[in-house]
Amino acid sequence: MAHSPAGRPPADVRAIPLLSDRAYERIRHEIITCAIAPGTEISEAQLCAHFKLGKAPVRMALNRLSHDGLVRAIPRRGYRVTPVTLKDIHDVFELRLMLEPAVARMAAGKVDAQRLRALDEVCRAGYQPGDAKSTSRFLEANKAFHVEIARAAGNARLADAVEQLLDEMTRLLHLGLGPRNRSNEMQREHRTLVKALVRGDSGTAERICREQIEAARGMVMSAILTSSTVMSVSLGTVGRDAFQSQ
Numbered sequence: 001m002a003h004s005p006a007g008r009p010p011a012d013v014r015a016i017p018l019l020s021d022r023a024y025e026r027i028r029h030e031i032i033t034c035a036i037a038p039g040t041e042i043s044e045a046q047l048c049a050h051f052k053l054g055k056a057p058v059r060m061a062l063n064r065l066s067h068d069g070l071v072r073a074i075p076r077r078g079y080r081v082t083p084v085t086l087k088d089i090h091d092v093f094e095l096r097l098m099l100e101p102a103v104a105r106m107a108a109g110k111v112d113a114q115r116l117r118a119l120d121e122v123c124r125a126g127y128q129p130g131d132a133k134s135t136s137r138f139l140e141a142n143k144a145f146h147v148e149i150a151r152a153a154g155n156a157r158l159a160d161a162v163e164q165l166l167d168e169m170t171r172l173l174h175l176g177l178g179p180r181n182r183s184n185e186m187q188r189e190h191r192t193l194v195k196a197l198v199r200g201d202s203g204t205a206e207r208i209c210r211e212q213i214e215a216a217r218g219m220v221m222s223a224i225l226t227s228s229t230v231m232s233v234s235l236g237t238v239g240r241d242a243f244q245s246q
Contacts, residue, residue: 019056022053023051023053023057023058024061026051027047027058027061028065029136031171032174033132033139033174036081038082039081041074041078041081042080042081043077044058046078066079069082086224089221092168093220096213099158100150100162100213103149103150103159103162104149104197104208105206106154106202107149108196108197108200109197109198109200109202110153110154111194113194113197116145116149116190116194116197120187123142123145123187139173142170142173143166145190147163150162176216176219176220176222176223176224185215192208
């Protein structure tokens with residue numbers, strides 16, 4: 001058996017943090033994109049088999065996800081992906097309306113226009129309703145667009161708070177985009193916001209940002225309240241086994 005140099009842990013031990021990061025990103029991605037539906041019960045054994053990872057990195061990843069509020073421990077049973085409730089939707093949008101219009105005002109005249117336009121270009125590709133991969137790419141670009149504006153405002157803590165909030169928002173949008181392709185509307189909203197930010201029009205940037213958030217809230221609420229599929233997935237308290245069909 002090979003031994004590590006004195007003072008250095010074995011290679012397999014050193015690899016655990018890297019594997020933990022990989023496990024965290026992959027599980028988190030499936031939760032945020034609703035590939036693992038809100039309310040679903042999951043276990044370490046299921047996740048290890050699904051992602052072909054060992055117990056230690058999966059356990060560390062679940063601890064991080066629990067800290068993020070994306071999963072909750074169930075004593076002697078495993079974990080449950082945090083359900084999405086009507087109150088969650090209300091709270092997320094209420095907080096967005098408090099933070100993001102103010103961020104847009106602060107960022108006016110300070111943004112990297114080239115970077116924003118590059119992100120908007122990804123959004124212009126749109127998405128195909130029902131196509132999980134194209135929807136995921138579109139929503140990741142949409143999130144990056146808004147995080148870039150938050151970074152431009154110059155307050156790192158505020159930007160971090162907005163980024164974490166937009167992770168929750170992305171999960172809601174995966175539930176709320178529905179069968180209607182809304183990418184053209186969102187692209188127009190982005191372009192008008194970029195113009196206001198570039199010319200330093202803080203009042204208009206704040207107003208447009210507020211209007212965009214209100215429109216997104218209406219879209220999500222409409223999907224939640226009119227789709228029996230979304231209602232059963234997002235508001236149920238007992239989730240299905242996400243891995244039965246794997």
